[in-house]
Amino acid sequence: MDVEKIRKDFPILAKKYHGKTLAYLDNAASSQKPVQVVDAVRDFYLNSYANVHRGSYDLSVEATEAYEKARKRVGKHFGAKEKETIFTRNTTESLNALAYSLSDSIGEDDAIVVTEMDHHSNLVPWQQLCLRKKAELHFVEVDGNGELADFDFPSNTALFAFPHVSNVLGTVNDVEKWAKKAKKEGALVVLDGAAGAPHIPLNVHRSGVDFYAFSGHKMLGPMGSGVLWGKQELLEKMPPFLYGGSMITNVEKGKSEWADLPHKFEAGTPDAGGAIGLAKAIDYLESVGFSRILEHEHALVKKTLDLFAEIGLDVYGSPSKRTGIVSFNIRNAHAHDIGMVLGGDAIAVRAGVHCSQVLVKKLGVPATVRASYYLYNTESEVERLADSVRKAKEVFG
Numbered sequence: 601m602d603v604e605k606i607r608k609d610f611p612i613l614a615k616k617y618h619g620k621t622l623a624y625l626d627n628a629a630s631s632q633k634p635v636q637v638v639d640a641v642r643d644f645y646l647n648s649y650a651n652v653h654r655g656s657y658d659l660s661v662e663a664t665e666a667y668e669k670a671r672k673r674v675g676k677h678f679g680a681k682e683k684e685t686i687f688t689r690n691t692t693e694s695l696n697a698l699a700y701s702l703s704d705s706i707g708e709d710d711a712i713v714v715t716e717m718d719h720h721s722n723l724v725p726w727q728q729l730c731l732r733k734k735a736e737l738h739f740v741e742v743d744g745n746g747e748l749a750d751f752d753f754p755s756n757t758a759l760f761a762f763p764h765v766s767n768v769l770g771t772v773n774d775v776e777k778w779a780k781k782a783k784k785e786g787a788l789v790v791l792d793g794a795a796g797a798p799h800i801p802l803n804v805h806r807s808g809v810d811f812y813a814f815s816g817h818k819m820l821g822p823m824g825s826g827v828l829w830g831k832q833e834l835l836e837k838m839p840p841f842l843y844g845g846s847m848i849t850n851v852e853k854g855k856s857e858w859a860d861l862p863h864k865f866e867a868g869t870p871d872a873g874g875a876i877g878l879a880k881a882i883d884y885l886e887s888v889g890f891s892r893i894l895e896h897e898h899a900l901v902k903k904t905l906d907l908f909a910e911i912g913l914d915v916y917g918s919p920s921k922r923t924g925i926v927s928f929n930i931r932n933a934h935a936h937d938i939g940m941v942l943g944g945d946a947i948a949v950r951a952g953v954h955c956s957q958v959l960v961k962k963l964g965v966p967a968t969v970r971a972s973y974y975l976y977n978t979e980s981e982v983e984r985l986a987d988s989v990r991k992a993k994e995v996f997g
């Protein structure tokens with residue numbers, strides 16, 4: 601993989617702070633965008649822009665075609681039909697919409713199972729649904745390696761929601777294994793793909809899950825582009841979450857009828873530019889190759905762990921399969937202080953609880969520092985990270 605060539609597509613990576621070139625190691629929060637994605641969005645706004653699915657004039661038809669072409673492209677990437685590929689703003693919106701649409705199928709005799717490594721986006725909507733419906737909420741625990749521990753699903757499990765990848769530890773969960781286990785109890789299976797989709801393509805039909813959600817902005821796409829996928833037969837039975845324009849076929853004073861999929865779940869004017877940018881981002885990632893990107897991340901993680909072992913840091917999790925994420929601390933120093941030192945060296949990392957308080961509490965610390973890599977990161981950035989952490993350890997450790 602020619603990382604130097606890839607970096608030229610991301611002009612922001614040449615920015616300098618405090619006289620040093622930016623080392624952007626916060627990809628689990630959001631990725632940077634290549635010029636190809638920005639150009640695709642720009643082209644839409646400059647040359648093909650109008651509201652979609654509304655006008656009969658040529659420009660609106662053109663905009664609608666561009667939006668629907670993006671849906672086809674994005675869906676093809678994860679093996680989905682267009683009818684099943686719903687555009688949302690992000691993973692959070694996808695999962696909340698799902699939790700509301702499914703709420704009538706959860707009752708007080710039911711249990712929902714989530715995991716201790718879920719991001720708040722895939723925990724709080726289910727937790728709140730359980731509170732509203734007086735249903736039980738169970739957690740699959742995280743073991744000492746940062747992996748999901750064995751779990752016996754209760755026989756009343758109505759729904760199991762879990763992440764493809766932990767956004768704190770980088771752990772890659774075995775989707776098929778967990779989906780199969782939950783399905784034995786007849787549960788609906790929801791996969792949070794926010795931290796997985798940027799690194800590991802999933803074929804939804806082979807995976808065994810019923811619903812899949814991810815965000816475009818973490819995989820080189822624009823902010824405001826997200827996806828909710830669901831099996832057609834399930835989506836057809838579910839009520840919409842948002843009501844309004846574009847999602848109806850007939851409205852009378854006393855009743856309304858819903859449009860076909862996927863439009864039933866896309867009320868209001870969508871972020872068509874975001875969807876077009878996401879399709880271009882997927883083109884870009886596929887042309888580089890997801891497996892090469894993951895291999896590159898693994899090499900960066902290995903170098904990080906070797907250097908961190910020399911320095912003597914607390915590193916969280918040693919999962920057997922992982923993406924390019926390393927969470928760590930300097931003992932007796934606060935993660936935010938470490939983040940400040942790194943920031944002073946133009947190294948962008950996230951310090952905090954990563955919207956995953958249940959997991960970070962389980963790790964027994966108030967916060968961690970997280971370095972997260974992607975296709976444009978380099979070994980020399982890893983060395984800079986280690987040098988800066990070494991310096992922070994001398995100050996705080």
Ligand SMILES: Cc1ncc(COP(=O)(O)O)c(C=O)c1O
Binds near residue numbers: 719722766767792
């Ligand atoms: C695993 C996981 N789930 C959900 C989310 C929420 O994504 P968004 O903020 O794009 O909705 C994130 C974002 O950090 C994540 O890493």
